Amino acid sequence: MIWAKEETLSREEIEAIQLEKLKKVVSTVYEKVAPYRAKMDEAGIKPEDVKSLNDLKRLPFTTKQDMRDNYPFGLFAVDKSQLARIHASSGTTGKPTVVGYTKKDLETWAECVARLAVAGGAESSDVCQICFGYGMFTGALGLHNGLERIGACIIPSSTGNTEKQIMYMKDYGTTLLVATPSYALRIGEVATQMGLNPKTDLKLKTALVGSELLTEAMRDEMHKLYGDNLTITQNYGMSELIGPGVSGECTELCGMHINEDHFLAEIIDPETGEVLPAGEKGELVVTCLSKEALPLIRYRTRDITRLMYEPCKCGRTTARMENLSGRTDDMLKIRGVNVFPSQIEEVLLKTEEIGPHYEIIVDRKNHSDILTIRVELAPDKMTDDYAELERIRLKLKSALRVMLGLDAVIQLESPNTLKRFEGKAKRVTDNRKGQN
Ligand SMILES: [Zn+2]
Missing domain, CATH: 3.30.300.30 (ANL, C-terminal domain)
Structure with missing residues (x-):
């Protein structure tokens, strides 16, 4: 099943939407966000100079450091009174990265996650146990609202107390698990220690994993524990961009489909900052096309991948990013x-x-x-x-x-x-x- 018509548009249609939104968002940040205006003035580019998607490369990058320098709300494009939610990254070193959402942003977010959840195997009949930590972290509420949007039933069990998690899974008939790959393995390991067979005693049919890298070796390890019938798909995002919801694997498992009408992706050489030709591997840079509260322009993700534009066997035409092999930060x-x-x-x-x-x-x-x-x-x-x-x-x-x-x-x-x-x-x- 495909959730939204935006996932099957032709390249021309997608690019027309992207260009229209790009022009709008660049005008907005130039008008409303002083640090963006200063950077664009320095680069000698005005909003009206953005005439094609090709002009994107003339716009300055945004980095994590920009978010730190403008802590907490300096990059926001709306007044605080328009915010509906604030999240923040864990901030292991120094101040956390703060992100904000308007009411419309929350809608966009739920829609983005709904699409990826459906692409990744979720159905409205699923009973979804969300074993991500609820709180300032965007993962739990992001998946929560997206899965709710498709009509699934949510068990917001958060993390911790693994034996109780397994009791919920067994007694409430959990069919879909949301967790990091390492916690999914831990749950299976504890279930085995409790004398259960995760393959037969649990009703899991889908695992939507995220928030840490899923390597193929890790996916194999999960299949060994839970059986080959479990559909395991990963999704990608980061709080700066929206949280989960940027891209995700479909059940064909051939890269992660990007929600291109909301996120414009480029690949650059991480050393020189030059945009690389289609298909080449480099650092992923993402522009938020639809966000109202925090529309980041050309955000450097530090993630290394390549983009694939061929239509997928699943029927979606959105570009896919290759599964990550590592983060430059790691x-x-x-x-x-x-x-x-x-x-x-x-x-x-x-x-x-x-x-x-x-x-x-x-x-x-x-x-x-x-x-x-x-x-x-x-x-x-x-x-x-x-x-x-x-x-x-x-x-x-x-x-x-x-x-x-x-x-x-x-x-x-x-x-x-x-x-x-x-x-x-x-x-x-x-x-x-x-x-x-
Ligand atoms: Zn696909």
């Missing part, structure tokens, strides 16, 4: 080599002797970086046999050397030793600051 530089945690995850999850949970630690000793990876033995591979443990350690070490071009220290732990996460997993600890 990249570690170890002994001069660029390392994405997702590359390490791929190796770990392909190794049958170990479980899906891991921790990456980077230290600096004697001016050299040391990469340590802690992993758990799979419960059925538990052994005291030193030779066998050494074999597993060397196998992992050599697979990681092939993937990364680096040597890592491998620490094998007993099952259920490493920390589990209910929200976004924090698997990397970089201790290098202050070490030498």
Whole structure:
């Protein structure tokens, strides 16, 4: 099923909508948002200079730093009295990033999520358990309102108390799970420990995952736990742009469809800022075309992907972004080599002797970086046999050397030793600051 006619327009029709909205939003920010006006004046571009989508590249970028510099409401284009909701990012360092919505923005948001939820396998008959933390984080209420819009039933169970989550799932007949991939795995693991078989004792048919990267290895791990019949799709967004609702996978699993009538996507070279030709891989930059409260222009997402414009087998014609292989923010530089945690995850999850949970630690000793990876033995591979443990350690070490071009220290732990996460997993600890 396809939720909205905007998902099946021709390229010409989509681009006509985008251009009309782009002109409008650029005029609005120039008139109402002083920092945008200053940046555009500096770049020597006026709203009336935007005559085609090609002129987009002349507009200045917006970065996370701009949001910090104008904290809290400096980039808002409406008066505070027009706001209907405020959300904020977790803000692990310094002030959080504040985002606002007018009543119409909340409508747009619910519509965007509704489309992606339906594309990802959700149906009006679904009983949806939302295991995202409710609160300032946009994930929970974003999925909540989108799924409600399609007529599904919502269980707003939030995170925590995993055994109770499983009780709700079993007793209320949850068919659709919303969670981070790591929490979805945790739920399945705890269900197994409770003596349940997630494949047969739960009624799950769809998982809409988000808020952290879903690698194919992680998707395979979820299928192992919940069975191959579970439809697992991921969706993408960020609070700065709207929250969830920017793009999402359809059940064909060939990239994430972008809600192009609301979000205009470009790919740039992250070093030079130049727009790259269609199909090339680079940093995703997004312009919010429909937002009233916080319409960001050319927001640099720091996410690396490429765009695909061929129509999809599902019938949608909207451009798709390739599933992310890593965020530039997550990249570690170890002994001069660029390392994405997702590359390490791929190796770990392909190794049958170990479980899906891991921790990456980077230290600096004697001016050299040391990469340590802690992993758990799979419960059925538990052994005291030193030779066998050494074999597993060397196998992992050599697979990681092939993937990364680096040597890592491998620490094998007993099952259920490493920390589990209910929200976004924090698997990397970089201790290098202050070490030498
Ligand atoms: Zn599709």
